[in-house]
Amino acid sequence: MTNRLCIPLALFLSTAVPFALGLQAQQTDKPSQPVASTAPAATTNVATAAASPIASSPSPLAEALQLYRTGKFDAAIERYNSVIKTNTDATVAIAYAGLARVYLRQKKPADAYTAAAKAVELAPSVATGHSALGEVYFRQGKLAEAQTELLTPLRANNQDPRSYFGLNHLALATSNYKKAKDFIDKAHNLDPADPEIRRAWLGTLGFKERLKALQEYLASESNEDEHDRKNLEHMLALMQDEESRPAHSCRLKNKVTATQTKLELLMRDATHLRGYGLDVKVNGTSSKLLLDTGAGGILINSRIAEKAGVKAIVEHEVKGIGSQGAAGGYVGYADSVTIGELEFENCYVEVVEKKSSMGEDGLIGADVFSHYLVDINLPDAKFKLTELPPIPDQPTEEAALEARKSGNYRLHDRYIAPEMAAYQQIFRFGHSLLIPTAVNSLPYKLFLIDTGAFDNTISPEAGREASKLYSDPNMRVKGLSGAVSEVFRVDNVTLTFGHFQQRKQGLVAFDLTNISNSLGIEVSGTLGFAMLRLLDIKIDYRDGLVDFSYDPNRLH
Secondary structure, eight states, X not given: OEEOOXXXXXXXXXXXXXXXXXXXXXXXXXXXXXXXXXOOOOOBGGGHHHHSOOOSSOOHHHHHHHHHHTTOHHHHHHHHHHHHHHOOSTHHHHHHHHHHHHHHHTTOHHHHHXXXXXXXXXXXXXXXXXXXXXXXXXXXXXXXXXXXXXXXXXXXXXXXXXXXXXXXXXXXXXXXXXXHHHHHHHHHHHOTTOHHHHHXXXXXXXXXXXXXXXXXXXXSOOOOOHHHHHHHHHHHHHHHHHHTOSSOTTEESSOXXXXXXXXXXXXXXXXXXXXXXXXXXXXXXXXXXXXXXXXOSEEEXXXXXXXXXXXXXXXXXXXXXXXXXXXXXXXXXXXXXXXXXXXXXXXXXXXXXXXXXXXXXXXXXXXXGTTEEEEEETTTTEEEEEEOOOOTTOOOOOOBOOSSOOSOOOSOOOOOOGGGTTSEEXXXXXXXXXXXXXXXXXXXXXXXXXXXXXXXXXXXXXXXXXXXXXXXXXXXXXETTEEOXXXXXXXXXXXXXXXXXXEESSEEEOOOHHHHHHHTSOOOEEEOHHHHTTSEEEEETTTTEEEEEOOTTSOO
16 A cells, blocks of 8 residues: 555545535525536426426326336336337426436436436436436436536526435535535425435434324335335334433433543454454443444344343344345344443444354444544554534534434534544445545546455446456355355456555455445445555544545554
């Protein structure tokens, strides 16, 4: 690894990441820092039937939209294709935009791109074509292009609800939570019948409002898949359990503003280091949990949970790397969780029953410490938490262990304190931190910062673009979902992220589609433990900022 400034990425981040800092939900002029200087064509409201509540006398387009919104995707595709075959006007473009969204829900981004691009090509003035293409670009990980397309209708003073919906996703990814709330409120006001808009909107409500809205949503027809439906049902069960408890979940019992503890060595075998962990006590029962920036919350195995007396609340499958499907488990309730000097009360934790899927007692996602500046000093095996710089004119938040995401978004936008001016701005998707990474001379792609991964990896698609891809039947990769069925290697790969660069022969490649589908954006690889162990990593989860430092003079 060499300590080298990467000019292309620095330029990208200075223009693309603060994507709509000057754009408000009601505003239609250009943002103060546009990604590109494209001059969008004027858009019209011809797409109203495809982007607004269905009229009382349904047209073929409205029928197709209703099929899409109730999860009847094959029938929706058939109806949209019928519109395409029997029309020659702008309704064809609207139908292609509708097809693109159906394909996105079916997790077919390539087909979605073909349909959305056709919509814009046939009718550049149709707003819903641009917002559909923006959604597809977002799924492809092309965030600058997504911003341009999503802003096109708004710059033409067309209040397209799906444009605001897409901008909500961009705002969340860039830690602009206030703007995200403005965008999703606007989208919901324009089209409250859209189930995807409705799902995103109800997550921003206060606890009681959200509980009621979630119950109403689950009682209606919608278009999420079985996995997402189960997650919503689990969320409802946990919220109902939380409602019955008088205490706030996982609040800090002792007022600690800073702490430091050692990182525990976790060995794969007698001679190979697997990773670093933290000594975590659950209801007083000690465990060593792998510190994992690629995971979220607290996950313990059933042996630890039984010993600690963790009370099961709702069954819950746990997914990870691997081809054998999800591991069985449940979400449980612990009276206390202690980490070093920090003691938290009334916490939800995940429990996995497949003990063989982990070589450790469990995992702890670094995101649970998002109320602090997280310093993971891997070379010195030290873990440190300190106070985040206060946001001007904002009250200080009460520290808590974010072991379970409640769905609340902090109503502030990314704040970069003067002392953090040199930090890298990254994209946050829940607990996942994605960093723009150049692969050889190709345009940047998004890689997951993952201390729980054994090494840097790449997807076969990204590897094939960059160099020669070949199968490696002797390489075994295993995760929470068992062994990976097909593993490849890629020769002559140079990864560049932040101020660093690493050249790698035989970079491991395997399918990352499950991760990409889960996050809703293309993940082209991971930056894993074998490389990250050389770095001191500081993470500000609140503002989506990461700093890497490397001492070339120390013995690693």
